[in-house]
Amino acid sequence: MIVTTDGRGNEVRIITNRFDLTAEELGDLYRSRWQIEMFFRWVKQNLKLTCFYGDSENAVMNQIWICLIAYCLLLLMKLELGTSRTLTELIEALKELMWQPWLRMVAAVERKPSRTSRGRQKKQKDQ
Structure with missing residues (x-):
């Protein structure tokens, strides 16, 4: 388990089995993943892309x-x-x-x- 902060400064605890990465790298990956989730939410709402055909x-x-x-x-x-x-x-x-x-x-x-x-x-x- 690692402890990092989110964009607002709140403490976030992440449980992982990636022992090859540092806590900072895992925190960055988590934040990047959230940006991807936000992008797909925007795509679904604005572009009406609800399913992939391939x-x-x-x-x-x-x-x-x-x-x-x-x-x-x-x-x-x-x-x-x-x-x-x-x-x-x-x-x-x-x-x-x-x-x-x-x-x-x-x-x-x-x-x-x-x-x-x-x-x-x-x-x-x-x-």
């Missing part, structure tokens, strides 16, 4: 790179259009207008919503 390292890396490229292209499209729409709304517009001309996509993104929702309203009490 088992090899190359297949996994290719799928991650494809998702990152698609995300970057979507951000560039948002900047190019200068829209306040969310990335989810842009993805939905892309799904609908995938094979349509670019100007039609621009018109769809710039179009004001046909209906505005004020949310659920409380009923007024009669007095």
